[in-house]
Amino acid sequence: MKSLIRSLCVSILGLLASVPSFADLKVATSLSDLASVAQFVGGKHVTAQSLCPGYADPHFVPAKPSLMNAIQHADVFVSTGLELDAGWLPLVLPGSRNPNIQQGAKGFVDASDGITVLEKPTGTVSRAEGDIHPLGNPHYYADPKNLEIVASHLADVFSRRDPANAAEYAANAKAFQERMESSLAKWEKAMAPYKGASIVTYHPNFVYFADRFGLKLFGTVEPKPGIPPSPHYVNELAESMRKAGVKVVVYQPYYNADPNEQVAKRAGAIAVEVATEAGGLPGNDDVFAKFDVLVSSVAGALSGKSGGAR
Amino acid sequence: MANSIGEEGFKDAGLEAAWLTPLPWFAELTGGVYQGIGVDDDHPLDFGSSRHDNVPFLGHFKNQFDLNDATTLELGQSFIQGRGSDADLHNAFGADLTIRNVPLKNANRRGWILMGEYLQKGSRVGGAYHQEQHGGYASFQVRLSQVWWMGVRGEQARDCTTDFLFDGAVPGKVTRGSVNVAWMPSEFSFVRLEYSRANADDGHGAKPTDDRIMAQLSYTIGYHPAHAY
Ligand SMILES: [Zn+2]
Numbered sequence A: 001m002k003s004l005i006r007s008l009c010v011s012i013l014g015l016l017a018s019v020p021s022f023a024d025l026k027v028a029t030s031l032s033d034l035a036s037v038a039q040f041v042g043g044k045h046v047t048a049q050s051l052c053p054g055y056a057d058p059h060f061v062p063a064k065p066s067l068m069n070a071i072q073h074a075d076v077f078v079s080t081g082l083e084l085d086a087g088w089l090p091l092v093l094p095g096s097r098n099p100n101i102q103q104g105a106k107g108f109v110d111a112s113d114g115i116t117v118l119e120k121p122t123g124t125v126s127r128a129e130g131d132i133h134p135l136g137n138p139h140y141y142a143d144p145k146n147l148e149i150v151a152s153h154l155a156d157v158f159s160r161r162d163p164a165n166a167a168e169y170a171a172n173a174k175a176f177q178e179r180m181e182s183s184l185a186k187w188e189k190a191m192a193p194y195k196g197a198s199i200v201t202y203h204p205n206f207v208y209f210a211d212r213f214g215l216k217l218f219g220t221v222e223p224k225p226g227i228p229p230s231p232h233y234v235n236e237l238a239e240s241m242r243k244a245g246v247k248v249v250v251y252q253p254y255y256n257a258d259p260n261e262q263v264a265k266r267a268g269a270i271a272v273e274v275a276t277e278a279g280g281l282p283g284n285d286d287v288f289a290k291f292d293v294l295v296s297s298v299a300g301a302l303s304g305k306s307g308g309a310r
Numbered sequence B: 001m002a003n004s005i006g007e008e009g010f011k012d013a014g015l016e017a018a019w020l021t022p023l024p025w026f027a028e029l030t031g032g033v034y035q036g037i038g039v040d041d042d043h044p045l046d047f048g049s050s051r052h053d054n055v056p057f058l059g060h061f062k063n064q065f066d067l068n069d070a071t072t073l074e075l076g077q078s079f080i081q082g083r084g085s086d087a088d089l090h091n092a093f094g095a096d097l098t099i100r101n102v103p104l105k106n107a108n109r110r111g112w113i114l115m116g117e118y119l120q121k122g123s124r125v126g127g128a129y130h131q132e133q134h135g136g137y138a139s140f141q142v143r144l145s146q147v148w149w150m151g152v153r154g155e156q157a158r159d160c161t162t163d164f165l166f167d168g169a170v171p172g173k174v175t176r177g178s179v180n181v182a183w184m185p186s187e188f189s190f191v192r193l194e195y196s197r198a199n200a201d202d203g204h205g206a207k208p209t210d211d212r213i214m215a216q217l218s219y220t221i222g223y224h225p226a227h228a229y
Helices: A002-016 A032-047 A064-069 A090-096 A144-159 A162-193 A209-213 A231-243 A257-267 A289-301
Strands: A023-031 A045-048 A074-081 A108-110 A198-201 A215-219 A248-251 A271-274 B012-018 B025-033 B057-066 B069-082 B088-101 B111-126 B128-143 B150-159 B172-186 B189-201 B208-218
Touching: A002 B012, A023 A032, A023 A144, A023 B025, A032 A045, A032 A162, A032 A289, A032 B172, A064 A090, A064 B057, A064 B069, A074 A144, A108 A144, A144 A162, A144 A209, A162 A289, A198 A231, A209 A215, A209 A271, A209 A289, A215 A231, A231 A257, A248 A257, A248 A289, A257 A271, A257 B208, A271 A289
Parallel strands: A023 A045, A023 A074, A074 A108, A198 A215, A198 A248, A248 A271
Antiparallel strands: B012 B025, B025 B057, B057 B069, B069 B088, B088 B111, B111 B128, B128 B150, B150 B172, B172 B189, B189 B208
16 A cells, blocks of 8 residues: 555656646647647747547537646637637636636637627527527638638737747747738639539538638528438428539538438539548648648539549 | 435535646545535435534545547545434445547537446444445436437435335335436437336335336526536
């Protein structure tokens, strides 16, 4: 028993000793895109980690105690904001017992600050409309321009937490924005032939993407946010797509492929699995790769040539 | 369990503190002291002594490990003790095990939960420990789709006098098995149906059985609640 206690003490001391040096900022986020941006902006002074991998649904992250453990020593927590993480973050943050990153503390960041929010509901939100986002559409990270806003916001936050490296954070954010701008020019060129084309998405998480690249959103495979479609609804949607000549259905890896495939099949369209979050599919590990893959999948599907990533 | 000894039965005035230990897994130690309250429907344990040294306390140790990306193992131990109206020490301890699977890619469509718990009540009179009621349950719930869940559950309580099957005088054994199905059309509502059958045995020849059908309907209005894991 004594030796067990001793070895336990030794391992606890070992753990305390392994806490990284103070020059580094430990950043945790509720979305993989935000971790990717944080890593670009923070460079070598930051380790950024997302509690939600890109292939998991950012609305429904299981509030596992291990997530609370993971952020126990975080210096900064970056929330997507607009209640995208409202289903799990209110349990995980207090569960971490980390006073630095609680809502309202200096280490808590709402990444939606400064974003022009689309689809803000007017009037009261009723439950009859499904699991609607009451503060507006939180899937703003599907527009490259919005990630530029996040980058400069994070540079400010990191500089305040770690003033010694402020110049580096500002320079990294600027480099990120420049790279995003030149990439955007390339993506806009790839999407230009499809301006005005209509697509169907599983969930309303393409609103910002469509807005940026001039696509029309014909409808969603889920009849209301968070509600799976009935066979009747699938038929109706496919029928109206057929009449309107809509040829593309897109859905994320964390949605059930079946209803998307059914709608597409009945409408004579194609269903494409695409990732709107970094790390959602192989080969899109950061936000630039994400848009590379996303743009080529959507453009490929609209050209009628490609089934996209799948 | 109709006569379960939960922390729920004990949420009265008191002081509670939880400490997340620096262990590499999630290990949380909770301790609390409470006001002594006698046994009633809401408080299945008698801590009602008016002795000034009666300070009922509770300790809970919760451990949770990730077995892989999707599966977690949770182990817990609880202990509570206080003085009863009879001035003797009364206590209860429990041990629970939960294995939960939530595949990250299908977090709101698939998964299962295996749970088991053992509870024992006892008292210490004149230095000797007397085991009173004890029992446990095991359950398995599986998510078939975004809207359908089903499950089975078995439980047994021994030396139990508080279940409806006994008139209160003779302690006996109650075994119950149940199956349930739940339909959850949205984040805000569910309908749950359960059928259960119980056998009792008082050890003196009385072996009544009991069949129940339960329907439960729930509708949440207003703010989207966070989902407990
Ligand atoms: Zn959404």
